[in-house]
Amino acid sequence: MWEKYVEAGSVPEIIRDRGKLSPRYIPEELPHRESQIEALKSLYMGSLEKPTRPFLQICQVIGPVGTGKTASCIRFGSAFEAESKRRGIDLSHVYVNLKIHGASRQILYGHIAGKVAQRLYSRGLGANELLYGMLRYLDREHKFLLITLDEIDYYVRHVRDQVIYDLTRLNEAYSDGALNVFGIVFTARSTEFHGQLERAELSTLGRTFMEFPAYTSTQLFDILQHRAQEALNRGAYTDEILEYIADVTASPPVNGDVRYALDLLLFSGNLAEGRGHDAIMPEDVRRVHGETYPHVTSEDIANLPEEERVALMGVVRALQIARDPYVTLKNIREMYKVVCEGLGEKPSKEVEALVQDLHDRGIIEIRKLTKIGMTGAPAQELDKFLSNLMDRVRGTYP
Ligand SMILES: Nc1ncnc2c1ncn2[C@@H]1O[C@H](COP(=O)(O)OP(=O)(O)OP(=O)(O)O)[C@@H](O)[C@H]1O
Numbered sequence: 001m002w003e004k005y006v007e008a009g010s011v012p013e014i015i016r017d018r019g020k021l022s023p024r025y026i027p028e029e030l031p032h033r034e035s036q037i038e039a040l041k042s043l044y045m046g047s048l049e050k051p052t053r054p055f056l057q058i059c060q061v062i063g064p065v066g067t068g069k070t071a072s073c074i075r076f077g078s079a080f081e082a083e084s085k086r087r088g089i090d091l092s093h094v095y096v097n098l099k100i101h102g103a104s105r106q107i108l109y110g111h112i113a114g115k116v117a118q119r120l121y122s123r124g125l126g127a128n129e130l131l132y133g134m135l136r137y138l139d140r141e142h143k144f145l146l147i148t149l150d151e152i153d154y155y156v157r158h159v160r161d162q163v164i165y166d167l168t169r170l171n172e173a174y175s176d177g178a179l180n181v182f183g184i185v186f187t188a189r190s191t192e193f194h195g196q197l198e199r200a201e202l203s204t205l206g207r208t209f210m211e212f213p214a215y216t217s218t219q220l221f222d223i224l225q226h227r228a229q230e231a232l233n234r235g236a237y238t239d240e241i242l243e244y245i246a247d248v249t250a251s252p253p254v255n256g257d258v259r260y261a262l263d264l265l266l267f268s269g270n271l272a273e274g275r276g277h278d279a280i281m282p283e284d285v286r287r288v289h290g291e292t293y294p295h296v297t298s299e300d301i302a303n304l305p306e307e308e309r310v311a312l313m314g315v316v317r318a319l320q321i322a323r324d325p326y327v328t329l330k331n332i333r334e335m336y337k338v339v340c341e342g343l344g345e346k347p348s349k350e351v352e353a354l355v356q357d358l359h360d361r362g363i364i365e366i367r368k369l370t371k372i373g374m375t376g377a378p379a380q381e382l383d384k385f386l387s388n389l390m391d392r393v394r395g396t397y398p
């Protein structure tokens with residue numbers, strides 16, 4: 001009995017469950033988002049009363065980076081599925097991250113159709129066939145759907161096709177039978193993308209939205225407390241540590257992105273563990289905060305397709321060598337080839353498109369093709385941010 005404790009206690013452990021600090025993990029409870037989740041429920045609950053006459057309800061969830069939009073939509077979706085099941089309605093919530101599954105209209109509809117039923121997806125089918133095939137299937141099988149399209153602003157910026165037009169007019173366009181789609185929730189960081197839409201799209205999308213304001217320092221503290229309880233050993237942190245993380249996260253340039261707070265907690269924990277300590281010290285957080293480039297979070301990196309990840313390494317290397325806050329596309333092209341060689345990968349011919357995608361994701365800034373840099377990185381601190389970012393892209397940061 002005792003031996004077990006001696007053995008387990010021989011290496012100091014701060015983080016009990018790393019997964020609970022990962023950006024992919026969504027806790028059961030989301031403090032300070034209860035009212036938004038309730039509002040979503042009440043918006044869609046009416047459809048469950050009359051499932052035979054569903055009404056396509058469109059909703060926009062708008063809020064700055066890291067304000068719990070994705071987490072809340074996913075939690076709401078599961079709660080709505082459960083409530084439907086309780087009422088004997090066969091409803092699924094299909095969640096789509098457009099940064100991952102939104103390369104084109106056909107890929108998007110194929111992805112949604114495949115989630116509804118594997119056999120609805122086939123490579124050879126066009127976008128309309130996939131979409132309408134799925135709607136006919138839902139009608140025939142008495143199944144219902146709620147769709148969340150996450151990061152529609154990225155999609156509009158990057159792909160610019162008629163997805164919003166198609167989906168907000170499903171009730172007009174689908175006349176073969178009953179439309180079994182209760183609604184579509186779109187999320188975006190701001191309403192700026194409205195400016196890029198056609199009038200016909202904006203008129204069916206509407207201008208009203210549900211707001212997710214940036215978290216304040218006290219709210220971030222509550223969130224961190226919940227997450228720390230799940231992820232860390234009890235004696236491994238203090239309220240002061242969490243308050244400090246909450247304060248720096250609520251202040252510029254981070255402005256409340258909860259993901260930065262979770263990254264800080266995880267990296268500080270890793271650092272303290274690496275030093276052989278059994279608790280996080282303020283200097284661990286200070287050091288990590290001083291090095292972490294706030295505009296690119298772990299999730300941004302995790303969501304990057306492989307080619308973009310390598311291209312980002314090319315951009316970072318080019319900036320490191322130039323010792324200047326900006327480089328040219330030509331510099332990037334050259335460094336990108338070097339990085340590919342180092343990794344033993346075949347360079348893509350579409351470097352410009354990859355660089356453009358990094359820009360559309362908000363990671364890099366393109367002033368012109370001869371002036372490309374990192375978004376919001378202060379020139380005097382660029383160097384340390386770059387090496388930290390490189391370590392994170394490679395997956396070697398503490
Ligand atoms: N209220 C909360 N309580 C606990 N964890 C939260 C809360 N809000 C967000 N999180 C966590 O923070 C991380 C980021 O949240 P989320 O992905 O929902 O942000 P977002 O608003 O969608 O950001 P983005 O605009 O970048 O897509 C996730 O790990 C999520 O689980």
Ligand SMILES: [Mg+2]
Binds near residue numbers: 069071
């Ligand atoms: Mg999100």
